[in-house]
Amino acid sequence: MTWIPCLRLARWCMPAIAIVLVGTAPLAFSQDGGHAAFDTDHAFDAGSRIALDAVTPVQVDNLAVLGKVWGFLKYHHPLITAGGRQWDYELLRVMPRVLAAPDRAAGDAVLRDWIAGLGPLADCAPCAVPAQGELHLRPALQWLDDASLLGAGLRADLRHIYLRRPATASQFYLRLDAQVGNPVFEHEIAYENIALPDAGFQLLALFRFWNIIEYWAPYRDLTGEKWDDVLRQSLPRIALARDRASYQLEMMAVIARLHDTHTNLWSSMHVRPPVGQCRLPVKLRFIDTSAVVVGYREADAEVATRLQVGDVIDSVDGVPVAQLVATWRPHYAASNEAARLRDMAGRLTAGACGAIRLQVRRGQEAVELTAQRVPAARQAGPDTHDREGETFQRLGDDIAYLKLSSLKRADVAAHMAAAAGSRGLIIDLRNYPREFVVFALGSYLVERPTAFARFTKGDLGNPGAFHWTQPVALYPQALRYAGKVMLLVDEVSQSQAEYTAMALRAAPRAKVVGSTTAGADGNISTFALPGGLSTLISGIGVFYPDRRPTQRVGILPDIEVRPTLAGIRAGRDEVLEAAIAEIRRQ
Template identity: 20%
Template sequence: MKKIILLFFLIIYSHGFSQVTISEVEKNKQFGLVWGLLKYHHPEISNGKYDWDLEYVNTSSSLDTIKNQDGMNAFLFRFISKFKTDKLKTKKLTTERLFVKNVDYDWIDETVFGKQLTKTLLEIKENSNKNNYYASTNKLAKMLSFDNEKGYQDFNYANKNHRLLLLYSFWNAIQYWNVNKYLMDHNWVSILHPMTELFINCNTKLEFEIAKSKLIAKLDDSHSYHLSDIVFDTLFKNKPYFSVKTISDSLLVTSIFNKSLAKKDGLELGDIITKVNTTDISTAIHEKIAPILSVSNKSFLNKWCNWLFYSQSDSINVAINKKNGSGKNQYIHLYEKYEVENPTYLWTERNDKWTLIKPDIAYINLDEITQKELKAVFKQIANNTKGLILDLRKNTKNIRESDLSDFLYPKNKEFIKVLFPMENYPSYGEYDGEAPLKLISNPFHSGKNNPDYYKGKVILLVNRRTQSKGEYIGMAIQQSPNCVTIGEQTAGSVMNIVSYRMPDKTEVYFTGLGGFYPNGDEVQRKGLKIDYNIKESTKNYDPELYIKEAIKIIEN
């Protein structure tokens, strides 16, 4: 009897739910989800047989007539039925390296879509007969490619369906192909409802471009910088005549590019700004910059602190602690244009490629040094120094990881594990994947048999500017036997960059592979492991602090 009553209530609930009025946002969101599932899972659609962007635009125009979930389910079922499903196949994916943390099809919910539509969606989801027209991987590098995303002809931001096409095109590409999706702050599916609402309600070109920036910012990836000209030229029209550095939630004035303008405001090198428009610095950065700029972590977000002074207004209120200890609130002027006049700097960065900081301690700036120069340096310092400081705070332009590991390792060894996307298997990844040409040259191993490797202490210097290739090389350096890493959290965007062309032909970038230490610890978002965190101070700022701390570690 209890089972009959329960079944009765379930039927009543299901019938009542299906008759509830469905919102414009929900209708479009559901169609965007189904359209994306078909794009990457249906045999013929994933083969590029249809103009899939055009299908979206033409079909979505009929959504306005739908009133409830029953009507929506019927609409979706008719849409799917236009495309043959007789070639669907099911093949279980088995591999010991299978990575499943990005798999998320929970949105296919029978309580929403009903039994018939849900069954069809699950059959498409389970289909193993997929093709790679829209997302493929390079055979020599396993890197993701979206080469057939050419943009939508005659894209018009003023057309709601065009804007939503852009949203769902990009959202589904990330949903099924971004191997680092599981590391985002927000569940990617959960952002689709508010983003749909945002894109529906764009009334101007500026609002549309801001919406795009907010969408891309949700990637939480320091590789995904995007800010269109109209956003920058409108919201960030006026600029400061100085630059600052974030230290302990304050801003240190490090450069002045026009002395006359600085004198007008009474601003000096070494001044400490503690508030902007009565808001503390950390809050101001998160409120103004974080919503529109994709970053992997707070450390890299702080790199963009100068943007706090980019504004539509021609002045900004700040709280300043002067070098003499006094404090005050005042307005600082901002300018659309100004001339660089007698620029001054709080300190001058080192530009020597290498030097003996002490007779028995060598310093190498990895920014500019070449492979040939590096070889000569190691030959000179191999037997007469007890410590080596490798400065990776400005990344490196001219060397590879092997140029260092050949001198730092006693033998060839693994320094990185890589997570690859799996072609024809949306959402799945291959963890600890093998490089296609590993028998010729394995990019995930480095070093060589070298009994004369450098045996002194190796100190690696990193900061928030250490990113991408710099982090990759840093991981290799860290696997040397005597390495200690000091500094601050790095950018957290190691590995290669993937490009995706949106329907309006905007190029968007994100990290295409996952990077892990040999023990499995993640580097994406977290950045390089730090053995000693450097705590800089705005008061009596010391630009040589990193190097002084490195010397202490070597000498102790």
């Protein structure tokens, strides 16, 4: 971007709430669309010049409506869907006037004037029609007719725009992937050089994220939150964040309210508590509500830390673990509690390099010890729960074992040939698959074409609508595995691992053994947020053929088995043991 000074300034002052706003006058854009405005508008390259010391309830009301209207126009107004405005900067232009409005009626008047400035709508021939066919979700546009939210004039303006959309299904700010169908977000500028704090760009981040969820998130109905409330409640905290770290934490808290393990502020994990680049070189796992040592990340870690497998950590530097979990919870995005505690376990001992004090339960004994945090970057090994050793193993003469963390698609045929004749095959998904093997492996397990999933996809012509697709199926090949199939899962089974489990459990002799998975499925779609931040969403909905969800629910086991503290101390793999017992059961 070229940095140029603002050409014209206007100033509003509201001393009673210590607010200073500086905005630019609208530029004289042509009405013929095209991308020229997007490419040549540099009015806010150096910042929004919006500074806030407080926000009043009226301002929160008006900003919430602004955020919704801005997002609606972004995806529905023909001029904006054609790239005819730098729409982020148009938000920053109108925001000072909205903030200065003394009441809701005045706020509506500002928005009506803003919309009028986009020019008259051309005739649409043909005009778009509401989404047709088998729909999972319809656009959530009831608010366009909500008299308690919008005045009559603004309602009419927005309804007019909705009805006069051209039927051409195209969007400037995204397209749908040609193969998978998940959104590919485009022209969402990161503004990485903006100096923070900047209330205008911080609110832009909130509005961008909120509206992407509102119109393009396939699981927006599964958040467990009222999405309008999330917008209103987050506005003051985002607008008034006083530094870069605070802004990132507040955005992280907003994102966490989507309750999707895929979705996080991935650019900013270093600010998520606990902060620090060092940790103890041990592997921790929550067993029920207890943080338990289950292994080591360095060869000498047992001696160096004096922690033993099976130790329960009750407090860290004098703070009970239960209190840490409660304090950190707002910043840990997760589809379910199993995934949230998994992620907290990985960070529980994080902090500055140096000493850490622990209160530990070892059997019936309480132990206090001090250990040394070491750089996390030097600690090897992913937190998988599969069996050590080769990708394919024989567990006795009658059982074959295959783990997907190291399985190559090219080796599937050889491994399945080696498994032939065994009484049962254990496929371990307590990991993230190395390669996509759903069809290569699944074809050995089914007798006939077998549906295992169906998707929902967005609609460029009707933002917020999600259509059902036809089911996806496994197809058998000549060589079929005839034994029982046990699929091992737990909280580290996520996304591709969950999709693989969905597919393979469709086999007639397959059962899922273990505990609830992470509950995040569907190809991801990434996008930037102001300040050089980045996040993503689950881009398509993934369901069973009968339309039951997996999002947030996870892959529920047929045989539920959870590790126990006694089993960990004894060095047992109780999930694997249960699978073996089921195979050998007459």
